[in-house]
Amino acid sequence: MARLILMFNKQVVKEYPLSKESITIGRNEDNTIRVDNLAVSGYHARIDLAGNDYVLTDLQSTNGTFVNDKRVVSHKLSHGDNVLIGKHLLLFVGTGKEAQLRPEEKKVDMDKTMMLDTAKQKELLAKQKGVAQAGMGAQKIGVVTFIEGMDIEDIELKKKLIKIGKAETSEIRLPGLFMPATAATISRRPSGYVITNMGIKLKVNGEIVKDNVTLKEFDTIEIGKTKFQFYYKKPGE
Amino acid sequence: MNIRSCGITDVGLKRDGNEDAFSVEDSLGLYIVADGMGGHLAGEVASRVAVEMINGAFRKWIEEEAGEEEIFGEPDASLSLEGNYLLGAIRLANRVVYEMALERKQYQGMGTTVAALFVTPTMIISANVGDSRIYLTRDGDLERLSRDHSLVGEQVEMGMMTEEEADNSSMKHVLTRNLGSSEDVEPDIFEIEPSGNDCFVLCSDGVTDLLNDEEILSLTMETIAPEDLCKKIIDAVLKRGAHDNTTIISLFLTEIKKRRVNVFKKIGLSISEIFAMAMRALKKIVS
Numbered sequence: 001m002a003r004l005i006l007m008f009n010k011q012v013v014k015e016y017p018l019s020k021e022s023i024t025i026g027r028n029e030d031n032t033i034r035v036d037n038l039a040v041s042g043y044h045a046r047i048d049l050a051g052n053d054y055v056l057t058d059l060q061s062t063n064g065t066f067v068n069d070k071r072v073v074s075h076k077l078s079h080g081d082n083v084l085i086g087k088h089l090l091l092f093v094g095t096g097k098e099a100q101l102r103p104e105e106k107k108v109d110m111d112k113t114m115m116l117d118t119a120k121q122k123e124l125l126a127k128q129k130g131v132a133q134a135g136m137g138a139q140k141i142g143v144v145t146f147i148e149g150m151d152i153e154d155i156e157l158k159k160k161l162i163k164i165g166k167a168e169t170s171e172i173r174l175p176g177l178f179m180p181a182t183a184a185t186i187s188r189r190p191s192g193y194v195i196t197n198m199g200i201k202l203k204v205n206g207e208i209v210k211d212n213v214t215l216k217e218f219d220t221i222e223i224g225k226t227k228f229q230f231y232y233k234k235p236g237e
Numbered sequence: 238m239n240i241r242s243c244g245i246t247d248v249g250l251k252r253d254g255n256e257d258a259f260s261v262e263d264s265l266g267l268y269i270v271a272d273g274m275g276g277h278l279a280g281e282v283a284s285r286v287a288v289e290m291i292n293g294a295f296r297k298w299i300e301e302e303a304g305e306e307e308i309f310g311e312p313d314a315s316l317s318l319e320g321n322y323l324l325g326a327i328r329l330a331n332r333v334v335y336e337m338a339l340e341r342k343q344y345q346g347m348g349t350t351v352a353a354l355f356v357t358p359t360m361i362i363s364a365n366v367g368d369s370r371i372y373l374t375r376d377g378d379l380e381r382l383s384r385d386h387s388l389v390g391e392q393v394e395m396g397m398m399t400e401e402e403a404d405n406s407s408m409k410h411v412l413t414r415n416l417g418s419s420e421d422v423e424p425d426i427f428e429i430e431p432s433g434n435d436c437f438v439l440c441s442d443g444v445t446d447l448l449n450d451e452e453i454l455s456l457t458m459e460t461i462a463p464e465d466l467c468k469k470i471i472d473a474v475l476k477r478g479a480h481d482n483t484t485i486i487s488l489f490l491t492e493i494k495k496r497r498v499n500v501f502k503k504i505g506l507s508i509s510e511i512f513a514m515a516m517r518a519l520k521k522i523v524s
Binding site for chain 1: 272274314315316317320346348350360368375376380381382383384388389392395397398406407408410411412415418425426427428429430432442
């Protein structure tokens with residue numbers, strides 16, 4: 001079984017067998033490897049078993065994680081790697097087989113698609129609040145606030161596709177004689193919020209939008225006589 | 238609306254079997270690519286079962302106009318009813334693959350990615366789990382309608398890694414989500430309004446490992462038929478060694494009735510219609 005040897009000032013402190021599929025390293029008490037030093041973040045790094053390899057990932061720590069003196073975000077551990085976390089050194093000792101494998105053979109293994117243990121990873125991400133918020137499945141929520149033409153409360157853009165217009169089914173209902181049933185839509189996409197013109201004069205920051213445009217924070221949007229501003233909801237609000 | 242579509246899969250030059258699966262259901266408007274993983278034949282089983290299950294469940298709910306309470310799992314309030322059908326179908330497929338993997342030893346550890354697209358004249362819904370991608374080309378720009386659920390993909394999103402570093406990473410095939418490895422899965426789902434001349438490409442990582450977004454865009458822009466686009470992408474992948482199974486679905490939308498209403502034009506049209514009617518009536522009287 002692969003092991004990690006924790007060292008401080010060239011002295012071996014403790015040895016940890018990598019018996020679990022995922023472990024965390026950090027200052028907080030619930031880490032698998034707890035390193036009580038101010039240079040170490042609460043949850044500093046984690047190591048996951050992926051296929052036959054161990055993958056080290058820095059959890060956006062303040063002082064970074066270094067492997068063989070190079071700062072890494074994530075790194076596939078090889079036998080003999082020196083992992084520096086704060087002032088502590090972790091020496092990675094691979095299994096006999098892993099230590100003998102030539103690099104090319106390992107590379108072929110990584111060509112195959114494999115799966116991280118999601119349940120464990122989710123647990124880790126839940127602990128790592130900062131990472132979870134910036135990470136997957138946690139896109140920031142946009143909000144529009146009305147500046148002119150309407151006197152209603154701010155609307156959170158929670159739906160994936162938001163219709164703006166006169167129709168009763170619109171998420172944002174706008175009045176007006178010449179207001180179409182759907183004047184514009186705002187869709188949440190991987191790239192952010194995109195506003196699309198559906199048939200009436202649409203302006204973003206005073207510029208006419210014929211098709212669509214990705215919204216940036218504090219953009220002002222004009223549809224007919226209504227003017228509103230787009231911004232992102234702050235996390236935790 | 239007119240949809241022209243084409244789906245194609247190729248085992249590639251290095252693999253013995255094809256673990257990818259896909260389906261093109263023009264009558265339903267549903268398109269799916271799945272990339273299976275797992276030893277022996279398990280990868281093939283996972284991807285095929287997922288495609289069948291998603292198709293079956295989604296079609297059933299659409300045809301029965303099922304209520305949100307009838308679909309699998311908690312509905313997501315941020316999605317339309319059809320978006321919830323797709324969400325439920327993917328959750329259900331996940332559960333089936335997961336249970337199969339638990340029950341039979343030879344299926345242990347099997348899983349699959351899924352990229353699915355539902356196209357209607359009023360809404361387009363994309364859903365994905367894993368690293369199979371969905372691209373939209375509109376007005377000369379390429380946009381992803383999927384998110385990579387991989388270790389490096391997440392780091393790119395967090396701004397911890399560039400797209401280029403991710404492409405060169407030895408860990409780019411480590412997934413953080415797939416169908417079949419846990420009891421529940423949450424796909425990423427996006428809903429957009431269609432526009433005239435939209436073009437979509439759904440593909441497995443056999444394509445995206447070897448072609449970058451710019452290359453996919455330029456191949457799309459120089460092509461007018463889905464069959465040509467599929468063939469061009471396959472040829473490009475084979476030329477670069479095709480180390481993995483490669484699957485592509487391409488869709489070209491035309492004749493979308495834009496719901497743009499020009500009030501004055503509408504009035505103008507009806508006036509000319511009235512005028513034409515009056516002229517016909519006049520002719521009748523004269524004759």
